[in-house]
Amino acid sequence: MTHPDVRRVVIVGAGHGGANVAALLRQHGYDGTITLVGDETVWPYQRPPLSKDYLKGAMSDDDLLIKPKDFYAEQRIDIRFGDGVQVVDTSARTVTLGGGEVIGYDALVIATGAAARQLPVDGADLEGVHYLRNHDDALRLGNATVPGARLVIVGGGYVGLEVAASARHLGAAAVVLEREDRALARVAGADLAGFLAGYHAERGTRICTSADVVRLDGDEAGKVTAVVLADGTRHECDAVLVGVGAIARTEIAEAAGIACDGGVLVDEQGLTSVAGVYAVGDVTRRPLDHFPGRHRLESIPSAVEQAKQVVGHILGEAARPHEVPWFWSDQYDLKIKIAGLVGFADRAVLRGDPASGKFAVFHLSGDAVVAVETVNSAPEFMVAKKLIASSAHVDAAQLADPSVSLRDLVS
Ligand code: FAD
Numbered sequence: 001m002t003h004p005d006v007r008r009v010v011i012v013g014a015g016h017g018g019a020n021v022a023a024l025l026r027q028h029g030y031d032g033t034i035t036l037v038g039d040e041t042v043w044p045y046q047r048p049p050l051s052k053d054y055l056k057g058a059m060s061d062d063d064l065l066i067k068p069k070d071f072y073a074e075q076r077i078d079i080r081f082g083d084g085v086q087v088v089d090t091s092a093r094t095v096t097l098g099g100g101e102v103i104g105y106d107a108l109v110i111a112t113g114a115a116a117r118q119l120p121v122d123g124a125d126l127e128g129v130h131y132l133r134n135h136d137d138a139l140r141l142g143n144a145t146v147p148g149a150r151l152v153i154v155g156g157g158y159v160g161l162e163v164a165a166s167a168r169h170l171g172a173a174a175v176v177l178e179r180e181d182r183a184l185a186r187v188a189g190a191d192l193a194g195f196l197a198g199y200h201a202e203r204g205t206r207i208c209t210s211a212d213v214v215r216l217d218g219d220e221a222g223k224v225t226a227v228v229l230a231d232g233t234r235h236e237c238d239a240v241l242v243g244v245g246a247i248a249r250t251e252i253a254e255a256a257g258i259a260c261d262g263g264v265l266v267d268e269q270g271l272t273s274v275a276g277v278y279a280v281g282d283v284t285r286r287p288l289d290h291f292p293g294r295h296r297l298e299s300i301p302s303a304v305e306q307a308k309q310v311v312g313h314i315l316g317e318a319a320r321p322h323e324v325p326w327f328w329s330d331q332y333d334l335k336i337k338i339a340g341l342v343g344f345a346d347r348a349v350l351r352g353d354p355a356s357g358k359f360a361v362f363h364l365s366g367d368a369v370v371a372v373e374t375v376n377s378a379p380e381f382m383v384a385k386k387l388i389a390s391s392a393h394v395d396a397a398q399l400a401d402p403s404v405s406l407r408d409l410v411s
Contacts, residue, residue, distance in 0.1 A: 005106055006030075006032060006106040006107045006314055007032040007033065007106055008032055008033045008035075008104060008105050008106045008107075009021075009025060009030070009032065009033070009034050009035070009105065009106070009107045009108075009109065009314065010035045010037065010095055010103055010104075010105035010107075010108050010109070011034070011035065011036045011037065011108075011109040011111055012037050012084075012085045012088075012095060012108070012109065012110050012111060012112055012252065013037070013038060013039075013110065013111035013112040013113055013249075013281070013283070014036050014037065014038025014040065014044045014079070014081060014111075015038070015044060015047070015111060015113050015281065015303075016044075016046065016047065016066065016281060016300055016303045016304070017109075017111035017113070017280035017281030017282075017303035017304075017306060017307055018036060018038065018044070018109065018111035018280075018281075019036065019044035019066045019067060020066075020280075020303065020304050020307035021109050021111065021280060021307045021310055021311060022034050022036045022072075022075070022077045023067060023071070023075065023077075024307055024308060024311040025311050025314065025315075026075045026076070026077070028311055028312075028315050028317075029315070030311075030314065030315060032106075033076075033078065034075075034076070034077045034078065035077075035078045035079075035080065035103055035105075036072070036077055036078070036079050036080070037079075037080045037081075037083070037084070037085055037095070037097065037103075038079070038080070038081045038082075038084075039082070039083065039084030039085075039098075040081065040082070040134060040135070041081055041082040042061075042081075042135050043065055043069050043081070044065065044066045044067065045061075045064040045065050045066060045135060046064055046065075046066055046300075047133075047134075048300060048328075049063075049064060050132060050134075050135070050137070050138040051132060051138075051159050051162035051163050051166060052162055052165075052166060052330050054138055054142075055138055055141065055142055055145065055163065055166040055170075056166045056169050056170060057142070057170075061135075064135070080097060080101070080103075083097045083098045083099050083101075084097065084098055085097055085098075085252055086098050086252070087252070087255070087256075088108065088110075088252050088253070088255070088256035088258075088277075089256070090108075090256050090257065090258070090274045090276075090277060092104075093105050093106065093108070093276065095108065105276070106276065107276055107277075107278065107314050108276060108277045108278065109270075109277075109278045109279065109280060109310055110252070110253050110258075110264055110272070110277065110278070110279040110280075110283060111279070111280050111281050111283065111303075112249040112250075112251075112252065112253075112283045113248075113249055113281055113282045113283055114133075114246035114247055114248050114249055114282040114283065114298060115133060115246060115247055115249050116131035116132065116133045116137075116242070116243075116244075116245075116246055117244050117245040117246060117247050118131075118242070119154060119213065119216075119242045119244060121213060121214055121215055121216060122215045122216065123215055123216025123217060123218055123224065124216060124242070126216055126218040126222055126223060126224040127218070127221075127222050127223045127224065128144065128218075128223050128224040128237075128238065128239045128240060129216060129224050129239075129240045129242060130144065130239060130240065130241045130242065131241070131242050131243075132159060132163065132241060132243060133246065141163070141239075141241060144238065144239035145166070145167050145170050145172045145239070146170070146171070146172065147170065147171030147172065148171065148172065148173075149167075149172040149173070149238045149239060150172070150173045150175075150236065150237045150238045150239075151163075151164075151167045151172050151173065151174045151175075151237065151238070151239050151240070151241060152174075152175050152177060152227045152235045152237040152239075152240050152241075153167075153174060153175065153176045153177065153240075153241045153243060154177050154213050154227065154240060154241070154242045154243065154244060155176075155177075155178065155242065155243035155244040155245070156176045156177075156178030156180075156182075156183030156184060156185075156207055156209070157183075157184060157186070157187065157243055157244075157245065158184065158187065158329045159243040160176055160178075160183075160241065160243035161176065161183065161184070161196060161200065161207075161329070161331055162329060162330065162331055163241050163243065164176050164200060164205045164331075165200070165203070165205075165330075165331040165332050167205075168203055168204055168205060168332075169332075173204070174204075174205045175205065175206050175208065175235055175237075176200070176205060176206070176207040176208065177208050177211040177213055177227060177229070177235065178207060178208065178209050178210075178211055179210070179211060179212055179213070180209065180210070181209050181210055182194070182197070182209055183196060183197055183207050183209070184196070187338075187342070188338070188342060188373060189342050189345075189348050189361050189363060189371075189373060190348070191348055191350055191354070191361045191373075192336070192361055192373045192375070195354045195359075195375070196331065196334075199331070199332065199334065200331075203332060211229050211233075212229055212230040212231075213227055213228070213229060213230075214228055214229065214230045215227075215228040216228070216240065217234075224237065224238075224239065224240050225237065227240060246282065246298060248260075248262065248263040248264070248282060248283045248284070248285075248296060249283055250263065250264055250283060253272070253279065253283070256274070256277075257274070258272045258273055258274050258277060258279075259272065259273035261285060261294075262285060262296060263283060263284050263285035263294075263296040264279040264283050264284050264285070265284075265285055265294060266278070266279050266280075266284045266285070266286050266287075266294075266306070267287065268286075268287050268309065268319060268322065269309045269310065269312070269313040269319055270284075270286075270306050270309045270310035270313065271313065278310045278313070278314075279306075280303055280306035280307050280309075280310055281302070281303035281306060281307075282296070282297075282298045282303065284296065284306065286302070286306065287322075288322060288325055288341075289321070289322040289324075289389075290324075290340075290344075290370065290388065290391060291325075291340075291341050291344055291370075295325075295341070297325055297327075298327075299325065299326065299327035300327065301323065301325070301326050301327060302325055302327075305322075305323050308320065324339050324340060324385045324388045324389050325339065325340065325341065326338060326339035326340075326385065333357075333376075334357070334375055334376060335375070335376050335378070336373070336374070336375055337373075337374050337377075337378070337381045338371070338372070338373050338374075339371060339372050339381065339384060339385045339388055340363065340369070340370050340371030340372060340388045341370065341371055342363050342370075342371045342373070344363075344365055344370045344371065345363030345364055345365050345370050345371055346364065346365055346366070347363075347364050347396075348361050348362065348363050348364070349361070349362045349363075349364060349396045349399045349400050350362075350400060351380065351399060351400055351401075351402060352377065352380075352402055354375070357375065357376055358375060358376040358377055359374075359375055359377065360372055360373065360374040360375070360377050360380040360381070360384065361373045361374075362384065362387075362394075362399050364394070364396065366393075367393040367394060367395075367396070368391050368392065368393055368394075369384060369387040369388050369392065369394055369399075370388060371388065372384035372385075372387075372388070379406075380406060383406040383407060383409075383410060384406070386410050387406075387409065387410060390410070392409065392410065394409050395409075
């Protein structure tokens with residue numbers, strides 16, 4: 001049953017979170033108006049393939065779409081693409097677009113995502129320096145990633161490593177420069193990071209760690225030619241991808257007086273500090289079961305889960321239990337899946353042999369599994385999610401022993 005006061009829902013941001021809120025509202029029987037406002041000119045699309053199959057040329061623009069173009073008219077979802085929301089007025093309950101249009105709402109959903117963090121060094125504005133956050137970025141990077149091109153990737157996070165794998169597939173040379181002492185330092189355990197460094201090296205990509213980029217050099221035409229490190233090392237290149245993280249796009253929320261702290265602060269139903277205003281996806285910092293505090297996740301499953309929470313609240317449905325946070329990464333023939341939060345663990349247990357290209361790393365806090373990283377091991381991933389959800393206590397020796405069925409460890 002729709003909340004009787006909600007007849008007009010406005011969604012700001014037509015990415016994964018925003019498009020899912022719109023679709024789920026109709027799917028769950030909401031029959032009021034829905035306006036989906038996006039500042040990009042293209043129809044809502046999936047971002048994960050931008051560093052993977054789309055970059056490799058293995059997906060078309062239509063394959064990228066979250067929903068077919070007809071879907072929005074069929075579902076009576078009013079779209080405003082190519083003009084972003086500039087102002088949110090939470091007293092008048094209106095949003096104002098760049099072109100001046102004012103749209104009233106009963107419920108507002110902020111789904112503005114995140115922006116690529118800029119590299120704060122001289123030369124970062126040279127031609128040939130790329131970021132990868134949206135469709136146009138991927139087109140430009142794809143044009144630069146041609147056979148024989150030398151690509152330097154600044155940042156050894158998941159996006160950087162995925163682009164390195166795609167670049168090699170396309171016949172370009174790739175070097176990854178990571179400031180920390182290992183790749184994926186903020187987001188993965190040392191075992192997985194070590195395995196991936198070796199896997200990339202075997203396929204021709206060097207991951208240089210403790211590499212502090214201080215300057216980018218260019219030629220007279222203003223095109224990047226080299227990345228220079230603090231120790232003087234120069235990496236000559238034809239193009240650079242900067243993949244040093246993303247920052248929540250909180251500008252319009254902050255200006256509207258909605259509580260933000262490195263992200264829009266939301267509760268377990270996506271509600272912000274202001275009545276009638278929700279937020280979902282990369283722009284939020286959200287609570288999670290088992291992991292105290294609020295967390296900013298950048299993952300499709302989290303955005304979709306929050307879309308369900310918000311729709312449930314707008315429609316007056318009972319709150320649903322939290323899902324275990326998870327995401328995936330594809331690099332070469334590796335299907336990597338991660339669940340839980342590695343940062344909450346105090347030790348790691350390896351199950352399987354990395355040399356076989358198929359293994360799992362369980363991360364424990366005391367005897368409880370708080371996170372898992374799996375490589376080409378989908379069944380282990382499914383069971384591990386259940387272990388995390390139930391806060392099950394496990395015997396580390398059994399966990400490490402592939403002859404012990406994981407299912408026997410799920411209570
Ligand atoms: P977005 O999808 O970023 O959408 C936000 C939209 O809001 C954008 O279109 C933005 O332009 C628009 N917007 C911003 N401000 C305004 C405004 N004022 N008015 C109107 N519109 C506005 N996740 C995974 O789980 N697995 C992966 O393998 C994976 N790979 C990724 C690879 C890449 C290259 C990238 C960039 C991300 C990847 N992610 C992956 C993360 C995932 O794509 C995001 O978590 C997800 O897209 C978040 O959805 P969102 O709706 O919060 O934000």
